[in-house]
Amino acid sequence: MGILKNKIENEEWIDLRKFCSIKIGGKGKIIFFPKNKEELSLLIREFGEKIIPLGLGSNIIFKDGEIDKIFIHTKNLKKIELFEKNGFFYIKAEAGVSFKNIIEIVKKYNLEGFEYLSGIPATIGGAVAMNAGAFGVEVFDILEDVEWIDNNGNIIYSKKEEIEHSYRYTRFQKDGFVFSATLKLKKSDKDISQIIKNHLIQRNSKQPLDLPTAGSTYKNPENSYAGLLLEKAGYKGKRINDIGFSEKHANFLVNYGNASFKDLMNLLQSAERDIKNLFNINLEREVKIIG
Ligand SMILES: Cc1cc2nc3c(=O)[nH]c(=O)nc-3n(C[C@H](O)[C@H](O)[C@H](O)COP(=O)(O)OP(=O)(O)OC[C@H]3O[C@@H](n4cnc5c(N)ncnc54)[C@H](O)[C@@H]3O)c2cc1C
Numbered sequence: 001m002g003i004l005k006n007k008i009e010n011e012e013w014i015d016l017r018k019f020c021s022i023k024i025g026g027k028g029k030i031i032f033f034p035k036n037k038e039e040l041s042l043l044i045r046e047f048g049e050k051i052i053p054l055g056l057g058s059n060i061i062f063k064d065g066e067i068d069k070i071f072i073h074t075k076n077l078k079k080i081e082l083f084e085k086n087g088f089f090y091i092k093a094e095a096g097v098s099f100k101n102i103i104e105i106v107k108k109y110n111l112e113g114f115e116y117l118s119g120i121p122a123t124i125g126g127a128v129a130m131n132a133g134a135f136g137v138e139v140f141d142i143l144e145d146v147e148w149i150d151n152n153g154n155i156i157y158s159k160k161e162e163i164e165h166s167y168r169y170t171r172f173q174k175d176g177f178v179f180s181a182t183l184k185l186k187k188s189d190k191d192i193s194q195i196i197k198n199h200l201i202q203r204n205s206k207q208p209l210d211l212p213t214a215g216s217t218y219k220n221p222e223n224s225y226a227g228l229l230l231e232k233a234g235y236k237g238k239r240i241n242d243i244g245f246s247e248k249h250a251n252f253l254v255n256y257g258n259a260s261f262k263d264l265m266n267l268l269q270s271a272e273r274d275i276k277n278l279f280n281i282n283l284e285r286e287v288k289i290i291g
Contacts, residue, residue: 004046009033009076016062019054019073021121022214022255024243024264025062026291031071037147037155037179043072044177045153052290053177055126056098059215063291064261072177074125079180082109090144092182095125102183103196112188113142115195119203121215128181129172130286131165134203140165144182151175168219168286208246211254217268218251218283226283227251233274240267253287 004010010032016025031054034040044051047070054060054073074096081092082105089111091102099122106114116135120127127139128146143160150156156176164171172178207213218226227250230236236250243259244267246252253264268285275283 001046004032004043005030008039008043009035014071016067019071020057020060020062020214021212022061022253022259023212024255024259024261026065026067026261028062028067028071029069031073033073033076035076037149040072040077040177040179041149041153041155043070044149044151048151049175051177053095053125053129055096055123056121058121059126059130059287061214061261061264061287061289063289065291067291069290074123077125077179080105087186089185089187090182091185092180093124094180095123095178097124098122099124099127106185107193107196110188110192111185112190112192113185114183115192115199117142118196119200124181125178128178129170131168131170133168135199138167140170142183142185144184146178146182147180148172149177149179155179173288206249208248208252208254211246211256213246213252213254214287216251216286217245217253219286221281221283224281225251229275229279229281229283230271233271233278235271235274238267238271240264243267245271 010030012030014028014031016028017023032043034043050070052069052071054071077094077096079094080097083090091105099120103118116137120132120134122132131138131140145159147157220226230245230250235245237247238245240263242256243264244254246254272283275281
């Protein structure tokens with residue numbers, strides 16, 4: 001630990017509320033900010049399964065108290081390149097590149113394929129790991145390949161087809177650190193900037209963006225919507241102290257000020273129990289609870 005602490009940018013005993021969009025959580029023992037593949041691989045070789053990768057923290061909830069994990073943040077992994085091959089345009093981006101950066105490129109070159117993913121607060125690493133998606137499109141629809149690091153520190157290159165994935169799930173949620181990913185897009189004859197603009201207006205009108213949130217709490221069960229089930233069960237707008245399911249979108253938890261992890265867990269457990277009793281459906285959490 002000592003050598004790596006001197007060599008790679010880090011911070012100790014961090015306030016985890018600063019590293020997630022819902023602003024809940026305790027203290028993290030140490031966070032590293034590697035700036036290249038070699039530093040990342042060194043950290044993984046040293047700490048293996050103790051590592052928690054972090055992007056924007058927009059689908060994460062940290063537990064209270066002290067969390068004895070090694071956090072690795074991708075803020076220094078931001079290289080991005082655009083190239084053309086056989087009539088397609090490829091964006092190769094390191095894990096810490098945000099979707100906002102991708103939108104700029106997509107708009108500038110009028111590229112098609114990414115427009116319905118715009119507006120998701122994500123880094124490339126987090127979005128690949130979660131197979132993020134919206135409006136019927138998911139990251140794996142436009143993914144070409146991923147360069148990732150396994151728990152032993154080996155750097156591996158995989159084509160999309162070789163990576164286990166499904167709705168909001170990929171193998172990287174169990175093991176593997178996404179270092180970079182390549183998206184495959186094509187030149188469009190539509191006005192992509194205008195499509196994105198309209199899409200963002202529609203998206204933003206449905207989400208509680210004025211309060212800290214972690215996005216969708218639950219995955220949609222087959223043939224249904226988690227938000228609709230929560231609403232039918234009376235959870236839209238339901239609160240325990242400062243944590244609640246949003247009035248605007250029942251599947252979004254919101255932090256009204258100083259929400260506690262304990263209240264949050266009580267609310268989730270109550271919702272899960274009621275949905276099971278009312279509809280015989282086991283809701284599956286999309287948010288990642290860490291600690
Ligand atoms: C307002 C709001 C709206 C949202 N809308 C959507 C939506 O429309 N669709 C959707 O799918 N999601 C949505 N989300 C959830 C979230 O934006 C996505 O899950 C996003 O992909 C998370 O990216 P991130 O960089 O914040 O990852 P984080 O939240 O930091 O991490 C998410 C998970 O991925 C892991 N991870 C992060 N980086 C890496 C890496 N480099 N390698 C391996 N694992 C990694 C983390 O350990 C964690 O398990 C929304 C969230 C908010 C707050």
